[in-house]
Amino acid sequence: MAKLRPFTMPKWGIEMSEGTVAEWMVAENQPFAKGTVLTLIETDKITNEVEAEADGCFVRLIAEAGQTYPVGALLAVLSDGGEASAEEVEAVIAGFRAVDARFDGSEQGVAMPPPAIERVREIPDGLAISPVAREKTQAAGLDVADLHGSGRGGRITAQDVDQALRPSVSPHLVGVLPSSPPSSCFATPMARRLSALHGVPLEGLTGSGPRGRIRKADVLAAIPAAAAVVPSSGGVEIIPMSSMRRTIARRLTEAKQTIPHFYVRRRVRADRLLALRAAAAGEQRPSVNDYLIRACALALMEVPQLNIQVQGQDIHRFASADIAVAVATERGLVTPIVTRADDRPVAEIRGVMAALIRKAKAGKLRPEEFSGGSFSLSNLGGFGVEQFDAIINPPQGAILAVGAARPEPIDDEGAIRVVPVLHLSLSCDHRAIDGADAGRFMAALAALIERPELL
Numbered sequence: 001m002a003k004l005r006p007f008t009m010p011k012w013g014i015e016m017s018e019g020t021v022a023e024w025m026v027a028e029n030q031p032f033a034k035g036t037v038l039t040l041i042e043t044d045k046i047t048n049e050v051e052a053e054a055d056g057c058f059v060r061l062i063a064e065a066g067q068t069y070p071v072g073a074l075l076a077v078l079s080d081g082g083e084a085s086a087e088e089v090e091a092v093i094a095g096f097r098a099v100d101a102r103f104d105g106s107e108q109g110v111a112m113p114p115p116a117i118e119r120v121r122e123i124p125d126g127l128a129i130s131p132v133a134r135e136k137t138q139a140a141g142l143d144v145a146d147l148h149g150s151g152r153g154g155r156i157t158a159q160d161v162d163q164a165l166r167p168s169v170s171p172h173l174v175g176v177l178p179s180s181p182p183s184s185c186f187a188t189p190m191a192r193r194l195s196a197l198h199g200v201p202l203e204g205l206t207g208s209g210p211r212g213r214i215r216k217a218d219v220l221a222a223i224p225a226a227a228a229v230v231p232s233s234g235g236v237e238i239i240p241m242s243s244m245r246r247t248i249a250r251r252l253t254e255a256k257q258t259i260p261h262f263y264v265r266r267r268v269r270a271d272r273l274l275a276l277r278a279a280a281a282g283e284q285r286p287s288v289n290d291y292l293i294r295a296c297a298l299a300l301m302e303v304p305q306l307n308i309q310v311q312g313q314d315i316h317r318f319a320s321a322d323i324a325v326a327v328a329t330e331r332g333l334v335t336p337i338v339t340r341a342d343d344r345p346v347a348e349i350r351g352v353m354a355a356l357i358r359k360a361k362a363g364k365l366r367p368e369e370f371s372g373g374s375f376s377l378s379n380l381g382g383f384g385v386e387q388f389d390a391i392i393n394p395p396q397g398a399i400l401a402v403g404a405a406r407p408e409p410i411d412d413e414g415a416i417r418v419v420p421v422l423h424l425s426l427s428c429d430h431r432a433i434d435g436a437d438a439g440r441f442m443a444a445l446a447a448l449i450e451r452p453e454l455l
Contacts, residue, residue: 002082047363
């Protein structure tokens, strides 16, 4: 007889609340050996390979590739390798949904004690009811005899009481009522986000998920036809945001809305830096960005007021410069970190960055390789961008935006010369950094770039 168990969405890191099943690497009923990569799970910044802990096979794949699920959600049913009947598989699925941990549907995805393992108390009329459901019933003045229990053995759960308390909504009111759902709505995080985005109230929707939970498909089905995008010509390709892209959107929106940005801009001659780089021989020649990482690190040592993170009401000032460098990948922007850049020569920085870029583009970065950092550098010069302003990467206090070097006239000891010039833009968090400190940092940085032998 096969030994079956649920295969659930894992949790990596304290902030992870959901993950996307990027791809199933083994098929249903395909035997696999210990160490086999079973699936790729995409989180905020990386794609994780989930390996088999023992020999076995999946007797049922439940999660769909490309879909996002909360931590702890049932993704598949795992067998030790023995054959299992459809009834045995269904029993495992039903048992998981009735007994194991479930989520309350909040956007944080915080695991809550499942109704199926709440202590059951018998009440005089013979119905079974959980303690939480009993308290909600008494507070609302409901008659428990009128409630339909959806729990095991007909037990009345907290969700049954919440369902009974929901006001009925006529179909023609969908899209008209306020979109903010009350806390009693039993819905998935994705359903809540879609509800807010499209103005579809969760009240009145019939959930197709377990125990009447409102899911993504339920909200999409209720979106008014008028909300559909009608292209003027040709077609429209709808591309769902990946987990990484949603995280980028959330973090940057939060940063721009909550951090008081101010900007300090400066032109810096780059002819000497470019000449120094050109003189370096071989394929191991550092990039301009490698020199800039080193320059930023040394400037931060001169002006430590910018080598910080803002944590609530506290400023954390760091003894070494850990530079987060923006790297574009197919899945979105990631910021791997060159730690202790102030102690590394440019040649070593080149090697570290090359390895980080390879891992970033392959989705193989470890959390500690892109989390934290005391300062950020974003260089769009390789794309021909001449100048731009960057959004601060919290909790860091500042980020430097670098454009392409372009020929411009400068004053060179009284003579006018045309040389390559870099346009630098420094974005600072005004809660922790003053304009004078930002100016001193830019002056120190300019001196290092214009005298690259100091690097």
